[in-house]
Amino acid sequence: MADTKENYNEADNSEVEAAPQGDLVIPRPCPICGVTINGKAALVEIPHFKEVAHLTLDCGNCGNKTESYKSGHRVEDKGTKMTLKMESKRDFERLVLKGEHCTMEIPSLGLEVPPEALPARYMSIADFLHQTLTDVLRHAQATGRGGNSDLKQWVQKMMAFMDGDMLPATLILTDPAGNTYLESFSAPEKDATIETEEYERSVADNKRVNASYDSPFA
Numbered sequence: 374m375a376d377t378k379e380n381y382n383e384a385d386n387s388e389v390e391a392a393p394q395g396d397l398v399i400p401r402p403c404p405i406c407g408v409t410i411n412g413k414a415a416l417v418e419i420p421h422f423k424e425v426a427h428l429t430l431d432c433g434n435c436g437n438k439t440e441s442y443k444s445g446h447r448v449e450d451k452g453t454k455m456t457l458k459m460e461s462k463r464d465f466e467r468l469v470l471k472g473e474h475c476t477m478e479i480p481s482l483g484l485e486v487p488p489e490a491l492p493a494r495y496m497s498i499a500d501f502l503h504q505t506l507t508d509v510l511r512h513a514q515a516t517g518r519g520g521n522s523d524l525k526q527w528v529q530k531m532m533a534f535m536d537g538d539m540l541p542a543t544l545i546l547t548d549p550a551g552n553t554y555l556e557s558f559s560a561p562e563k564d565a566t567i568e569t570e571e572y573e574r575s576v577a578d579n580k581r582v583n584a585s586y587d588s589p590f591a
Contacts, residue, residue: 398413399411408434410434428440451572451573453546453572454547455545457546462537469501469555476546549574
């Protein structure tokens, strides 16, 4: 995979080597135990979108398994804001490539997931919601807020939403780097339920997104 190797050579050539399967091996510390392990990286084509770099880490020391994504085309000229009108439970099946700078919002739930709360992932809307709920409950348990009445009400509301009881609803994905993808059910034709806007980044956004792409998988 000559193209893949060329993309990753932008980092540190001494760290990058070809894996037997044609992927690349990039030494990285395990985010859980800190032991240096070999991450496997490759370019993946997202249909009707573009190539993205996919890194997987499988730690033999602590058993942690993680994956992350980064655009193979770096930062787009403008940021993007995608608004999905969720009308049926089928919308939960839509795949989302959430860029590392993307904020996910569902106003009717009072839900706003900032970029740092969820890493760049490629999964269905349903899986993102399940992951968000799991993370909220873990944090509540760790901070002793598991019995909070407001939290219980929100969890019940979230579960009702995931069951489709609160549709229609709106999902908003805002990415200043322009590297977030939302699956269209009518691609390559326009999906009437998805509205996409491009916008000029602020000075602060420009500094943040460009710095994060200086070194792949930093």
